[in-house]
Amino acid sequence: MTDSSSSNLIDPSIFEYLKAHGEEELEVGEKLHHITSALNRHISTCQGFLSRIHSTPSSKLPPLLKQVENDGIKPEIDSVGELARFASNYPYYKWSRSIQNVVGTILLTGWLGGLETESRPGELGRLLTIEEVGQLLKVPVNLKDRDAFHITIEEYILALTDITEELSRLAMNSVTMGDIDLTVRISGFIKDLFAGFQLLNLKNDIVRKRVDAVKYHVKKVEDVIYDLSLRNLIPKHEAASS
Amino acid sequence: MPEVIVPQNKTRAMAGGIKRDHQGKEKVADNRATRDMPRNQYTPMFESFRDELDEHHDRRMRIGKVSRDVTALSKKIVRKLNGPLPPRIQADVDERLKEIAGHLTTIESDVTGMNRYRYPLICLEEFVEAISFSHYLQHQKLLTPSQAQGALPAEIALTASDYLFGIFDLTGEMMRFATAVTALSGSMPGTGTKGSDDDRTILNDLQDVSSVLQICPPVGGKPSIYAKKLDIMIEQVLKVERVGYGITVRGNERPKGWMPDMNDSDGPQRDQEDVSMD
Numbered sequence: 001m002t003d004s005s006s007s008n009l010i011d012p013s014i015f016e017y018l019k020a021h022g023e024e025e026l027e028v029g030e031k032l033h034h035i036t037s038a039l040n041r042h043i044s045t046c047q048g049f050l051s052r053i054h055s056t057p058s059s060k061l062p063p064l065l066k067q068v069e070n071d072g073i074k075p076e077i078d079s080v081g082e083l084a085r086f087a088s089n090y091p092y093y094k095w096s097r098s099i100q101n102v103v104g105t106i107l108l109t110g111w112l113g114g115l116e117t118e119s120r121p122g123e124l125g126r127l128l129t130i131e132e133v134g135q136l137l138k139v140p141v142n143l144k145d146r147d148a149f150h151i152t153i154e155e156y157i158l159a160l161t162d163i164t165e166e167l168s169r170l171a172m173n174s175v176t177m178g179d180i181d182l183t184v185r186i187s188g189f190i191k192d193l194f195a196g197f198q199l200l201n202l203k204n205d206i207v208r209k210r211v212d213a214v215k216y217h218v219k220k221v222e223d224v225i226y227d228l229s230l231r232n233l234i235p236k237h238e239a240a241s242s
Numbered sequence: 243m244p245e246v247i248v249p250q251n252k253t254r255a256m257a258g259g260i261k262r263d264h265q266g267k268e269k270v271a272d273n274r275a276t277r278d279m280p281r282n283q284y285t286p287m288f289e290s291f292r293d294e295l296d297e298h299h300d301r302r303m304r305i306g307k308v309s310r311d312v313t314a315l316s317k318k319i320v321r322k323l324n325g326p327l328p329p330r331i332q333a334d335v336d337e338r339l340k341e342i343a344g345h346l347t348t349i350e351s352d353v354t355g356m357n358r359y360r361y362p363l364i365c366l367e368e369f370v371e372a373i374s375f376s377h378y379l380q381h382q383k384l385l386t387p388s389q390a391q392g393a394l395p396a397e398i399a400l401t402a403s404d405y406l407f408g409i410f411d412l413t414g415e416m417m418r419f420a421t422a423v424t425a426l427s428g429s430m431p432g433t434g435t436k437g438s439d440d441d442r443t444i445l446n447d448l449q450d451v452s453s454v455l456q457i458c459p460p461v462g463g464k465p466s467i468y469a470k471k472l473d474i475m476i477e478q479v480l481k482v483e484r485v486g487y488g489i490t491v492r493g494n495e496r497p498k499g500w501m502p503d504m505n506d507s508d509g510p511q512r513d514q515e516d517v518s519m520d
Contacts, residue, residue: 017405025462127284147356
């Protein structure tokens, strides 16, 4: 497009500028798509393994969590690393959903007692902080001073609402599997998180929508606890402390 | 008897007035979250999240407000330019640009670095539309990206998509200008004498701009919005082509001031060009 008719009106630099930016964007977009689709595949695998917690009694939980770690979370970590290395070269893009899911699988595995390290033994009911998740994924969290890939607070909060949903389902299934202690633990944990969510000043966005749903997770667990206490099924020492 | 309540000024984190009950007493209910809530091991974590999110929302509101103001000012510039062009219009435009500078400089620190891409700043499109239209009317040239950046009266980076979407909007203004002037003067506005090398009309310019934008790969924004803007631009060129044809074939049969019917084939498309990006 540098024929004589347009050279008067349109400076050739404009064409070069638009072409260069457009081509870069196409290239980056394709590469990002490639990386995120691999990441999403690993997430699905990981969530698939994790779905077995609903049919696995606590005694058999450690080997399952080991499998989740090796076959689910490790590939996720590698993919996130690749994404972080690539995306940090470019301005702020959004992958919120995938990252939220990764953080969700990590938080759930960690809460159930998985993901133990030498300095941090596995322990049921431990919530990994956003910093610990960042260390595990080997990426920074809540960056403010530079534009690079990082885990945002929103992604972490959204992941929290994912695990309250998953745990409210587990609260019911663990009763079926005869592990009422776990149900009581879940109940206390979800209520604590719910109280925490109340502290946030939320605006009309996805975070509010998801946080609003947490009360249904709380209700689901409360209904289970109600059924149990009505029939005196809650172990005495737990009932006293809750 | 209800006692008389004297309103008291209280410093509050949230603006927006004080909630009162039916007797006019201040409600304290909104303090419940911070006061009565029992603390647990996660409370400090959520408190730090709250502070971070508040900071983010405040920033988004500041940017949003400036963006709306600058959009309105840019539209005012465009409206002024669409009339005839005596010198006082330039003064008016300069005045608005000064106001825009005032608004934009207040958010410079909010939109630096990664925050430049985190928050929508649609007003920059409108700004590019306004100054590129003014530039075209004065020089019959398309504003370059570096000129656009240079004209932006604040230390804010202009992205490729700000520029491109602004130029999309420019074609709409060129269409309106071409139609109005053709109707008023009885010929398509242009430069040079008929038949010479530099004979160019606004129709030729529109066609050139639309060709270049169609040749270039898409830049920025959602692909669907990009495609829509591209379609609208092509439609605008076709409209001016119809005007050009009409004036060539039947030009002399029409009285001056006659307005061609722009909406014969597709009426309600005019406002679609301001497709928002969020």
